[in-house]
Amino acid sequence: MTAGGSGGSGGGGGAVGVTDEPVRRAAVAPVAGRPSLGVRLLGPQRRNLWFWAFVGPFAVGLGLFTYVPLAWSVYLSFFDAHNTVSPSGADFVGLGNYGAMLSDASFLGSLGTFLLFTAFIVPATYVLSLALALMVNRLRFAQAFFRSVFFLPTACSYVVAAVIWKLSIFNGVRFGLANTVLGWFGADQTAWLSTTDPPWYWLVIVTVRLWLQAGFYMILFLAGLQRIPPQLYEAAAVDGARPGWQTFRHLTFPQLRATSVAVVLLLVINAFQAFDEFYNLLSDARGYPPYARPPLVYLYYTALGRDQNLGLGSAGAVILALIIAVATVVQARWFGLGRKEE
Numbered sequence: 376m377t378a379g380g381s382g383g384s385g386g387g388g389g390a391v392g393v394t395d396e397p398v399r400r401a402a403v404a405p406v407a408g409r410p411s412l413g414v415r416l417l418g419p420q421r422r423n424l425w426f427w428a429f430v431g432p433f434a435v436g437l438g439l440f441t442y443v444p445l446a447w448s449v450y451l452s453f454f455d456a457h458n459t460v461s462p463s464g465a466d467f468v469g470l471g472n473y474g475a476m477l478s479d480a481s482f483l484g485s486l487g488t489f490l491l492f493t494a495f496i497v498p499a500t501y502v503l504s505l506a507l508a509l510m511v512n513r514l515r516f517a518q519a520f521f522r523s524v525f526f527l528p529t530a531c532s533y534v535v536a537a538v539i540w541k542l543s544i545f546n547g548v549r550f551g552l553a554n555t556v557l558g559w560f561g562a563d564q565t566a567w568l569s570t571t572d573p574p575w576y577w578l579v580i581v582t583v584r585l586w587l588q589a590g591f592y593m594i595l596f597l598a599g600l601q602r603i604p605p606q607l608y609e610a611a612a613v614d615g616a617r618p619g620w621q622t623f624r625h626l627t628f629p630q631l632r633a634t635s636v637a638v639v640l641l642l643v644i645n646a647f648q649a650f651d652e653f654y655n656l657l658s659d660a661r662g663y664p665p666y667a668r669p670p671l672v673y674l675y676y677t678a679l680g681r682d683q684n685l686g687l688g689s690a691g692a693v694i695l696a697l698i699i700a701v702a703t704v705v706q707a708r709w710f711g712l713g714r715k716e717e
Contacts (some may be wrong), residue, residue, distance in 0.1 A: 409604030445696075448689040456686035472690035482691060485673040486698075492669060493646040494583045500642055501635075504589045509623075522597065526590035533587060533651035540583045541568065542654050568657060571666055576657065580667070583652050588645070592638050599634030603627065636710040640703060647699050650675070670695050 419499035452472050477484050511521050528536070544552045545567035554564045567575045580659075607626060616622050650671040657664055663672065674695070677690025 376706075416698040425667045431446055448692055451686055452693050454686045456684070456689075458683045458685075460476060460685055462686075468686070472687050473694065475687060476691045476694055481668070482670070482673055485668045485670045488667055488669050489647060489649070491577075492580070492649060493643060495577060496584055496646055497639065497642045499581060499585055500589055500592060503585060503636070504592035505596050505631075507589065508600055509627075512597055512600045512701070522594070525593055528587050528589075529591045531587060534655050536583050536587055536657035537652045545579045568665070574666075576667055579656055580652055583656070584649070587652075592642070595634055595638055596631065600627070604628045608682035631686060639710070640706055643706065644699060647695065647702075 395546060451460065451462055453467060453469055455466040455468050455471075456462050507525055511518060511525070514521060545569060546554075547564070547566040548554065549558060549564050550566075553567065557563075557565065565575060567579050571578070603626075607630070608622065611622055611626050612618070616625065648671065649669045653669050653672050654663070654675070657667060665678065670691070674688050674691045677691060678685050
């Protein structure tokens with residue numbers, strides 16, 4: 376009996392042990408299944424440590440100097456903020472700043488200036504960069520040299536390039552390079568940056584931007600050209616395709632579709648952000664002329680000019696950002712960016 380009782384007691388103890396173990400594991404399982412935030416970020420055995428070591432400083436800088444100012448600008452746009460970046464004490468105007476900007480003829484005119492600048496610079500840069508890429512890609516020697524030569528202006532500052540264009544090439548006096556060349560043919564001197572009829576200042580603005588950015592987009596087209604399999608050209612030659620325009624039209628250009636879409640999107644976005652060349656070419660001691668004011672130049676004078684209406688300037692910046700976002704999405708959908716090739 377004792378033994379049996381002992382055995383029964385032991386059996387009972389064993390049953391209790393077997394019953395309690397799953398309960399204990401079930402109670403611990405959720406905790407073990409949900410590791411702490413630090414463990415999830417660092418990964419197993421801290422494999423993600425180097426990832427955060429390299430990406431972390433960039434992510435912190437991006438948040439502090441990009442996303443926080445953007446969010447603060449949106450918040451500030453709802454206040455009548457003059458001479459301050461803090462809306463404390465300022466009057467809340469809601470969408471009043473947005474209505475004022477959308478009804479401002481000067482702001483709408485700056486958007487028209489952007490459209491005109493885009494109509495000039497986007498096709499000109501596209502054609503020039505594609506032509507340079509085709510020529511460099513056909514070279515059998517010194518290809519790296521010419522690729523570097525055409526890409527080198529990309530490293531030049533927009534401010535420096537604008538000053539060179541203004542003071543050395545198109546400075547409007549007979550000692551300028553452009554007027555010197557015109558003088559060889561007996562033409563009169565031209566005040567390039569102050570002549571509005573015809574608007575010669577567009578020639579100066581477009582050429583300096585063209586010189587600065589054509590090399591960058593040439594590299595993108597070169598990358599696209601080098602991804603085209605040579606077997607396609609061999610098959611086209613066997614089928615009787617003539618080299619030159621026919622091969623380019625029916626083979627090379629369609630293969631560059633994805634690159635072309637990316638180039639056009641980047642060109643339009645960069646045109647929206649035009650500021651340095653306009654400001655440094657056209658402004659002087661008297662200020663900025665009333666013509667050729669892109670949106671960023673207009674917002675610069677609105678937010679940092681005489682009135683320093685930062686609330687109104689923030690509303691204009693938000694409107695401009697929304698226009699860029701909508702234009703980018705529309706272009707991406709129109710060109711089928713991200714669509715799977717059939």
